[in-house]
Amino acid sequence: MSLVSGIVRAALSITMLGAATWLTPALWFRLPGPEVLRIGIAVLVGTLALLCVVALWWPQASTLRWRLAGSYLMLLVASLAWWHSIAPQADRDWAEEVAHLVEGRVIEGQESQTQPDVGHSRGAVLHLDHVRDFEWHTPEDFTPHWESRDYPLDELTSVDLLTSHWMGPQIAHTLVSFGFADGRYLAFSVEIRKESTEVFSTLGGMFKQYELAVIAADERDIVRVRSNVRGEEVHLYRVQMPQEMMRELLLAYVDEAETLRTQPRFYNTAFSNCTTLVYAMMTRLTDGLPLDYRLLLSGYLPEYVADQGALSDTAPFAELKARSLINPAALAADQQPDGDFSRLIREGIPGADRPSF
Structure with a gap:
């Protein structure tokens, strides 16, 4: 030869x-x-x-x-x-929890449509349709509920990063939650949009098995289902971010959902997921965010954020991580209403008692 x-x-x-x-x-x-x-x-x-x-x-x-x-x-x-x-689709028989992508629009200088008594007639209001507020009984049993809600953008006060570890310390689902002056929190999650007969497969997620979905939800739904119902380990970190950038990030989530509605895309376990899409949105808002292996090993994402100086508490990261676990508080607040659940899971979280900016 x-x-x-x-x-x-x-x-x-x-x-x-x-x-x-x-x-x-x-x-x-x-x-x-x-x-x-x-x-x-x-x-x-x-x-x-x-x-x-x-x-x-x-x-x-x-x-x-x-x-x-x-x-x-x-x-x-x-x-x-x-x-x-093989092209992504927008009109499959979706599972109920991802049946709707959030829809939103900014209303300038008008009264809130869903909460006329909030008294915000001059500032911009973000009106959202299809905000999820499910009552989860077991991972498969839930009472579905979708709402329309209004959020005054001039009362946006905080951004929190949540990681829900479902496969060891290296892999976690990433959520971003926006807090408002009236005590409400709105959490966003980039998720697989599975069909009603499908179950999640990490390997299948590499091979066009699922489309992408952007879900906006109340924390008592989207956080509680992970911490209390599925038993995942959930951590919450207060992020340091200028108010204008918080607003831009919030609207970027809404824009991403609108884009997916008209131009659906496939989820990819490694390259197009709950963490990489947040990174892509952030790179459009700010310069200088480096690529890092922790964007793929999403369980380490909070440490990456800390290295960028973007967590609101300057304590050593090991201390922040130890104090960021919300599972005990979430279990104790299991039957509390929406606002109380969000307030109680933040007690003792470093930096969560002050705004992000």
Whole structure:
């Protein structure tokens, strides 16, 4: 075997094995039809890739090897065309908890539409439709409720970062909650938009299994379901941020939801998720945010934020993290109404007793 022939075979082997590593789960998760059929086809394609590599290096397969390699490369080209044809949708049979994306608009100099007694007639009011306020009984059993709400933007006082650890210390779901002078909090979450018959799969999330959703919700819904109902470890950190930037970030969430409504996108476990989208929004609002591995290992995101000097308390991060755990307070406040739940989970949280700006 010549050196050139060996290099070509090695390159083809790496290409085919690498392609099989992607194509096998892609076929499993995204081919139409029953699961047993999808798994069977995926196994056959993976087996074909292995046979091609063996044939490339087997001296007795001199004629067969190039035919197999050519056939597999043609299959790969066809698979790439099929993969490109899979487009995100906005009108599937969605699970109830992600049935609606939040909709919002800024009303300048008008009375609140949903709370006419709040007395804000001159400042801008953010009117939101489809704010989620579910009562969760178990992870699968809930009482659904969607509301329209108004939030006076000139009374925006704080931003909190919450991380809900659902798979060890490295991986967490990221939420951002905005606080207002009247004691209300509005939490935003970028989530998978799964269909009514689907369950979450970390691997499936790498292969166009779910669309993206931006959910706005009351904290007693979206925080409590994680801390009290699912038993995830939830931490809350007060963020330091100028008031104007808080407003821009809040409106960026609303704009992102509107964009997803008209231009749906796929969720990706690693690259398009609850953390990377927040980072993308923040980079549009401020310069100089560095890329960092903690944007992928989202359980470490608060430490990244602390390193940027953006947490409102300057204590060592280990101390902040230890004091940021809200599970005991959330469990104690389990039956409290919305506003009291939000107030009680912040007691003792460093910096949470003062505004973000």
